[in-house]
Amino acid sequence: MIIQIFGKKNCNDSKKAQRFFKERGVKFQLINLAEKGISKGELSVITKVIPLEELIDENGQEYNKRNLKYMVFNLEELLMEVPVLFKTPIVRYGKDITIGNQMEIWKNWHLK
Numbered sequence: 240m241i242i243q244i245f246g247k248k249n250c251n252d253s254k255k256a257q258r259f260f261k262e263r264g265v266k267f268q269l270i271n272l273a274e275k276g277i278s279k280g281e282l283s284v285i286t287k288v289i290p291l292e293e294l295i296d297e298n299g300q301e302y303n304k305r306n307l308k309y310m311v312f313n314l315e316e317l318l319m320e321v322p323v324l325f326k327t328p329i330v331r332y333g334k335d336i337t338i339g340n341q342m343e344i345w346k347n348w349h350l351k
Contacts, residue, residue: 242267242350245277246328252340253328259342265350276322277329282315285329288336291315296326 242260244267246253253269260267270277277285285294291314296302301323318324330337332348 240333243270243331244268244328245270245272245325245331247272247323250327255340255342256328256330256345259345260350263350272322272325272327276319277325279319282319285331285336288334289329289338291318293338294318294326294329295324299324299326 242265244253244256244260246256246269248271257267257269295314295318297308301321302308305321307317307324326338328339330341330345332350335344335348337344
């Protein structure tokens with residue numbers, strides 16, 4: 240099984256996640272959300288572990304730029320349309336999924 244990191248190039252926590260796995264010699268796949276979004280199937284898997292409401296980055300530049308604080312929107316549709324609105328990194332290892340910098344949790348994963 241390979242680690243998947245859904246992140247952004249300019250996100251410090253995404254960089255930390257990459258460095259964490261690189262230092263341990265663990266292979267990972269980086270999905271840059273600025274270039275490629277998360278598929279509906281993948282989002283469905285993620286939301287079984289992390290509620291949809293926790294996935295949007297309400298403190299991010301894109302959220303503020305779009306003035307979303309004052310709008311009503313379908314959260315799933317918005318995240319599918321504008322994947323840079325996801326909090327990052329979303330790290331997936333099989334059925335284990337974390338959001339943000341979760342090194343203490345990653346250390347307990349039985350990585351190959």
